[in-house]
Amino acid sequence: MINKDSTIPCPVCKTPIPFDAQSLLMGVSFSCPSCSASVGLSNQSRPIVEKTMTELETFKKNK
Amino acid sequence: MADLKNRNLKPNANSELTIDALISSPLVAASKANAEMMLGQTQFILNTCFTKKEGEANSYDPIMIQMSLSQSIIDSNKLPSDEDYMTIKKINFEVPLFCLIPINSLAIDKITVDFVMEVTSTSSWKLTDEDIDKTGKRVNKKQAQLNGKIKGGSNGDSQYTKECSSKLAVHINASPLPLPMGMLAILDLYSKNINPSQKTKRLTPYD
Numbered sequence: 001m002i003n004k005d006s007t008i009p010c011p012v013c014k015t016p017i018p019f020d021a022q023s024l025l026m027g028v029s030f031s032c033p034s035c036s037a038s039v040g041l042s043n044q045s046r047p048i049v050e051k052t053m054t055e056l057e058t059f060k061k062n063k
Numbered sequence: 064m065a066d067l068k069n070r071n072l073k074p075n076a077n078s079e080l081t082i083d084a085l086i087s088s089p090l091v092a093a094s095k096a097n098a099e100m101m102l103g104q105t106q107f108i109l110n111t112c113f114t115k116k117e118g119e120a121n122s123y124d125p126i127m128i129q130m131s132l133s134q135s136i137i138d139s140n141k142l143p144s145d146e147d148y149m150t151i152k153k154i155n156f157e158v159p160l161f162c163l164i165p166i167n168s169l170a171i172d173k174i175t176v177d178f179v180m181e182v183t184s185t186s187s188w189k190l191t192d193e194d195i196d197k198t199g200k201r202v203n204k205k206q207a208q209l210n211g212k213i214k215g216g217s218n219g220d221s222q223y224t225k226e227c228s229s230k231l232a233v234h235i236n237a238s239p240l241p242l243p244m245g246m247l248a249i250l251d252l253y254s255k256n257i258n259p260s261q262k263t264k265r266l267t268p269y270d
Contacts, residue, residue: 006165009254011132011156021163037134042155045128052111052164059107
C-alpha cells in the first residue's frame, strides 16, 4: 500500500512521486504521474535501506 | 489546607491536594511521555540516517543512497519503425536516506481525566495592591482555592472488612500527527536538492 505521505520530487519535472519504502526494497519502481519517469532503488543501496527499515521495525516494537 | 511545600513522595491515598495539582498532574505526566517519545524518535533518526562529522560537535552529515531514474524519450524526427525512435535514458541520483524512511510522528492527541473530588477545605485571600501592580493587569482582588482528595469508593460486604480505594481514571489516545515544522523544513531542503543538475554548454561570444 502506497503511503501518500511518502513522496519524492521527480528529478525531471519536480512532481511529487508517491512511493512505499517496502516496495522499493522489493524492486518496485514508481512512476511520475506527470512525465512518466520511473524511479527505483539502486542495487548497491538496497542493503543499507533494508537495514534501516529493519531497525525501524525493531524500534517500533520495543518502544 | 494543603501543604504545598511538602516534598514527601510517599504515596498517600488520603493526602489533600489543591485542585490545580489534581487536574494538572496527569496532564504533566502525559506531556512528559510525549517528550520522551519525541526524544526517542529524534535519537533514532540521528543514529540511523546521519553520521556525525569528525571533529565537530553536534554536526551531522546525511547518509545518501543511490536511486535510478529511467525515462523513455521519443525522437520526433524519426519514424516509429526506426530502431532509435524511442530510447530509454537512465541516470543515477542520490537521495538522503532520511527522505525515504516512513517517519511516524506519534504523539498523544487526546487525554481524558476522570475523577470525583471530595472537597476537604477551601481557602481564599485578597490580593494586595502590590500583587496587582506586579501583574500589570486588572484582576479580581479576591482569590479562592479548592483543596481536596480524589474520592474513592469502599468495597466490602461485611461491616467488619472495608477496603478504601481512590479512583482516578486517565484515558490516553495516541495517534500519528503531522510531522513537526522543523522536520518538514529539513525534508523540503533535502528534496529540493535531489534534482540532478543539467550539464549546459558554456556560451562564448563566438556562439
